[in-house]
Amino acid sequence: MEDSRKGKCPVMHGANTDTNSSVMSWWPEALNLDILHQHDTKTNALGEDFNYREEFKKLDFDGLKNDLKKLMTDSQDWWPADWGHYGGLMIRMAWHSAGTYRTADGRGGSNTGNQRFAPLNSWPDNVNLDKARRLLWPIKKKYGNKISWADLMILAGNMAYESMGFKTFGFAGGREDIWHPEKDIYWGAEKDWLGKDRYSDKSDEKTLENPLAAVQMGLIYVNPEGVDGKPDPLKTAKAMRVTFERMAMNDEETVALTAGGHTVGKAHGNGDASILGLNPEAADIQEQGFGWKNPKGKGNAEDTVSSGLEGAWTTQPNKWNNTYFHLLFSYDWEIRKSPAGASQWEPINIKEEDKPFDAHVSGVRRNPIMTDADMALKIDPEYRKISERFYKDPEYLAEVFAKAWFKLTHRDLGPKSRYLGTDIPKEDLIWQDPIPTVNYTLSDAEIEDLKLKLLNCGLSQTELINTAWDSARTFRSSDFRGGVNGARIRLTPQKDWEGNEPKRLEKVLAKLTEIQTGLNKKVSIADLIVLGGSAAIEKAAQEAGVNIKVPFVWGRGDATMEMTDVESFSVLEPLHDGFRNWQKKEYAVKPEEMLLDRTQLMGLTAIEMTALIGGMRVLGTNHGGTKHGVFTDREGILTNDFFVNLTDMNYRWQPVSDKLYNIVERKTGETKWTATRVDLVFGSHSILRAYAEVYAQDDNKEKFVNDFIKAWVKVMNADR
Structure with missing residues (x-):
């Protein structure tokens, strides 16, 4: 009898790379949450307990540098070195690793070692850099977990220059490797290599x-x-x-x-x-x-x-x-x-x-x-x-190039506090967004006393929460810029950004400065901003029947205008903030898609995003005090009402425009609340609704408060 299985594929076809088999190919307009789930710990070959910073400290750094310099003139038959020196190849590899960085969203750059993966490993401009990385493999194998590929590629470029007689400005480690392609980075809409369809006016x-x-x-x-x-x-x-x-x-x-x-x-x-x-x-x-x-x-x-x-x-x-x-x-x-x-x-x-x-x-x-x-x-x-x-003054060229090369290869590594190694330049550079260190400590008793002062200073809980959020939301996990540390929300250009509600901000900062002036210990405005928001949330949770302390870590400094590159910080201006239900103007991109982009840049997961949205709405933190999405009769109290009412089938959802909706009582036909697309996506999207339903359950009221506070603290401490 003939085997009926003959000629049949013995495995499921989900293991191939055919994108037509994906769920998104069936519903291409659906909101894709994958951007929030990149680099899950399950993909990390070193495990979630691996601490690269601790491993780097064990590195024989001088030995590594010497090995790299020896490699430069150790020409291999399978890929011979030009003039017997791999310097040009290694410099190109480092350059192209760092050169993908862009200021607009801080993505790209050398910080993750992403040149090892698609699409960068196969870009036309990266032809034969696969050979440079393979030449480095014996050294990576020798030093193992103590040096990431991301750090090694940049250091190889530095050692190439050093071995060719050029004195570099310095090197800092601290770049942690990723373990699969970064699908969340937009490299352009073209479908063909070297395609060019990214100019609204091709002549400009x-x-x-x-x-x-x-x-x-x-x-x-x-x-x-x-x-x-x-x-x-x-x-x-x-x-x-x-x-x-x-x-x-x-x-x-x-x-x-x-x-x-x-x-x-x-x-x-x-x-x-x-x-x-x-x-x-x-x-x-x-x-x-x-x-x-x-x-x-x-x-x-x-x-x-x-x-x-x-x-x-x-x-x-x-x-x-x-x-x-x-x-x-x-x-x-x-x-x-x-x-x-x-x-x-x-x-x-x-x-x-x-x-x-x-x-x-x-x-x-x-x-x-x-x-x-x-x-x-x-x-x-x-x-x-x-x-x-430069032609007339080669020494000046060498000086400028050394600093420019250091900037190119370190621009996305973040503040100097993240730098590792013994070759870190002592000089503070304006593009590093320097922040002064503080010289005080705070005891638990002092923190509690400050909370009382902040809650009783005449500012509302919403004003305190919004100021803390606006200060922290600028953080970008892509290049570790922004955040509340430095309290640059006090300075140009941030104090004048529309998204920061300048009049409200001015009022809050004046009161915080007044409180600071009256303290025996001059606590930074940055710490007061965070503590004010945390104290207000703690009180809102208590009013919801959940007695919980919002964790607070002190030690933030206050930057000055001299430490601030105004033009560089301008790219951090928020043009939209779904967490506060605001966007500066109408955009071609849907509000919920912009929310995902902001969430990913802040380093948050979809679950954290869901908890934060629900909490921010009931706390009444909308920009300008709008009531869209405030699905509660107890505004200002940290309840799970947003999720309860979002999933309540006693209401129906009626479009007013392509961006606004009325939430109507089915029995009376009266409008109970209004909502934006950002609000309603948590009820329409199957995955987000699953999260929303968890928080809407009667037995998860306390879980919601705990999850919201964990996510809040993560945002406040993201830049530490």
Whole structure:
């Protein structure tokens, strides 16, 4: 008898990567909560008890640095080093790891080691960086858990420069690895590599879609051949200015990074890019994580193809030198084609001694090359002024580049308090958002006394809660910026943000300053802000019949205007806050989707978001005092009424507009409450409703209060 099972697949098809099999493919407009569940502890190979900061302290840091320097000149047959030195490759790897950072949402950057995973591991701009990471594997294997991939990639870039004769500004560890792709980062809407559909006006580089910084899908910065692959240094300069500004760099830093990055190493394009194999994520299983296999010649060394451009920028590309600007300004340059067919600039009538030697063919000199971005430093008037100064003063270039490189590779690591290691620069830099340390301690008795003062100072509980929330909600887990520490809500620009209700804020800050002035111990305004909100919530919980202490940790400092980069902080301004049922204006994105984005940036889970929404509504914390979503007759008391009434079938939900709804009593037809989409999504979305039903249960009133307070304290302490 014939086996009826013959030819049938022996496993369920849920294990494949076909996105058409997902739930979201059936209902693509449904709210996708996956953004809040990234990097679950179940994916962490080291376990939830692993403490990287403690492991790093055990690291033989000097031994690691020495091993990295030795690696630079230990050329491997399977991937030979250019001029016998891996410096250029390692610097490119570190640069591209850090270079994805963008200021608008703080996402990207080197902080998570995400270059190991899709899509970054397979971006066109990251061709052959898989080889750099594999060259590092023996060192990672040796030092193990004491050094993360994220830290190792940046340190490798630093040691590459050091081994080539350049003195870096310093290094700090503290970057913790992730263990799967970051699906929550928006890299652009294009469906094709190197696609370009991110400008509302394609003739204006400034209309680049927020929060993006790179000009095309799969690029780190700008197209090296020119805008849209057409050489035009002046046009490229405009694109560079927008892109680097969105990556937190000014003109001087941009010029220094371009020159310093291109002083060493080379571009690779000695072959046909169209015949390269699949990228790492798509390559066959026998490639073992390698991509872009080159079938031509050796497949590497002099036959390497990466960017498609071919050549070095300087005369001595295996060591730090000052020939970059010498070549750029001493010669006229013209457009030529690389062997791979890419447009690149090459010098006219260059002296033989100014040509770099071939990276692999002994005794042969080659033309240096420049990208369109390099030529922009010569052609753009502002870039040229800076470039000429660097040309005349190489020591100044080295100083500016060292700090710019440190900023590039540490911008998303967060405040200096998170830095680890012995090579941390002593100098405080404005982009690190410095905060003074406090010189006081608070006993439990003193904290209780302060609570009484705050609750009896004439401010309402809502005013105290809102001020604490507004101070803390700016925190971004993406780059560890913002938060209540520093009390920058007192300063420009935060004190004037519409979302912070400036008049109410001014009143609260004046009262807190008055309280501070009358204290024997000058407690920081930052600590008073948090304690005021906590005391008000504690009282609201007690009024709901739950006697509970809201945990409070003192020690926050108060920053000054001199410590605050106004322009840099402007990107933290909230344009929406679903927790306070507010948005600055109408947006194309749905309010509930904006809520998820804000929640993820604050480092909160879907359950924490649910608890906070329910609590904030009944506490009456809506922006401007609106009553949308305040589903309670006991406003100001920390009850579970929001969830009870949201799930009560005695009501029906009647649209007033595409954003507002009436909650109508079925029997009388009278409107009981009003709501926004943010409120009602907790009843309509199957997962969020499941959470809401838990909190609506009669036996979970106390659980709700406890969960709300845990989430609240997490927000208040997120930046500590």
